Amino acid sequence: MFRRVAIVGGGAAGATLLSELLERPVAQPLHLDWYTAGATPGRGVAYSTRSKLHLLNVRAASMGMFASRPTGFLEYMQKQDPSISGTDFLPRCWYGDYLEAETASALRRAKERGHDVRVVPYAVEAVVPENDGVTLFQGESTTRVEAAVLALGSLAPRPLPGVGDAAIASGRYVTMPWQFIASAKPDIKQHHVLVVGLGLTAVDILLELADKWPNARFTAISRHGGLPESHQSSASLxxxxxxxxxxxxxxxPDIRTWMHLLRDSVTHVDDWRSVIDCLRPHTSSLWQALPRAERARFLRHARWMWERARHRMAPHVAQSINVLEQSGRLRRLRGHIHGVALTDSGVQMTFLPKGETTEQTLDADIIIQSTGLETDVRRTSHGLLQQLMTNGHVRSDPFGLGIEATPDGRLLHDGKAWPRFFAIGSLLRGTLWESTAMPEIRQQARQLADRILAD
Known part of the structure; x- marks a missing residue:
C-alpha cells in the first residue's frame, strides 16, 4: 500500500482518482498531494466552459464520477430539477459543477477521517521516478512520495505546419479555442470565421460564436468535411x-476484416449506433490486440470514420448546426491546409481542395484551430513532459498518442515499467485508445486506486 501519493493534474481525471482514494476504508491515514496548476479543482479544460450551449455527448445517466455509482450525476441533477431524465444531454457546465461538488465533498470527508490532503495550486516542474519512490520539484520545494500519478489531460495545441508567425502573433490565428470563445464579447459585425477541424470542439465553437456574433458567417474545413454523427433522441436497444x-x-485483428464485419453488422440492425456502442467496453482490448502495422492502418484510413461514429453530437446540437447550414451561415469544405499568412485585412489560408490539383485561398477575419485532442509528447511545449522525455524517464507512444504504458497505467522506460509512477486519462490513449471520456476515466481511477491501496 502506498500511503503518500502525488497526483499531478487538476482536471476530471485527477479529481476522480483523488476521490476514489479518499472513498476507500484504509487502516492508516493517507497523505495526498494534488497539484492542480491553478485550475479550478475538478473542472479542467473539458468542463471549464460556462456556456449552456455546450452539451455533454453522453446521456446524463452514464456520467457518474464513480464506477460504483454510474448514475451519480443524474442523481445530483435530479435533486435540483426532478424533471431531468437519464436520457437527457445536459450542459457541460452543469457537469463541471457536479465534479466540483463531489471533489469538495471528498475533501471534507478526508479531513473528518484524518487524511492529510494538500491541494497545491501550482504546476510540478520536474519529476524523478525511481524504483523505491518518486521525487517532485515545484519552485524551491522538493517532495518525496511513495507513488505519483500523471493526470494531465490533453496538451496545449500546436499551430499547424505552414502557419506564419505573424498570423499567430496577431491573435487572428487561434490555437486555444476554449479561452477564445469564453472571452469573446457579443458583436454585430459581419465577421468571417474560418474553423479548422470538424469535431465536437469545432461544433461548440460554431454554436457559441453564432450566438454571440449573429451576423457572422462560418467556413469549416477538414480533410473529409464530415460533421460528427448525431445521437438518437432515445437510446437504442x-x-x-x-x-x-x-x-x-x-x-x-485486421482493420480490413473489422471494417467488413462492422458494415455487415449494421445492415442487420435498425440503428447502426447500437453496433458502435456495444464495442465501447471492449475497445481497449481490441486496440491492444491490433499489431502495430494494423494500428497504423487504422490511424491512416479509418480513424476519421470511427471518430465521427463514436463521438456523436447531442440531437439538439445537431439540429442547431443544421439550422446554421440551412440558413447559409455555415459551409463545410474538404481539403488539406498548406499555409496561413497575415494580410492587411485579416488572415488568408492556402489549401488544396480534396480531389483537386490546384491550390485555393480563403480570406477570413479570424481562423480558429480545432483539430482534436493533442497528446503528442514528442513535440509538446509542456515543461514537465519535456523534462521527463529529455531525461528518459518516459517514452512516447510510436504514433504520438501519449506516453507508453502498461494497460494498468504504469509508465514505461527502457522497456520496463516503473513500479510507482503511473498515468491516467488521455496520456494513455496509445495503450488503451478509449481513454478520454468519463466512463473510461472512472474505471481507470477505480483500478488505479485498487493498485495504490493494495496490501
Missing part, C-alpha cells in the same frame, strides 16, 4: 450479437 462480433474481431 443493445446489439444482440455483440459478444459474437467482439469474439470474431479478436480472432482476426
Amino acid at each position: 443493445p446489439y444482440e450479437d455483440c459478444a459474437e462480433l467482439v469474439e470474431t474481431m479478436c480472432d482476426a
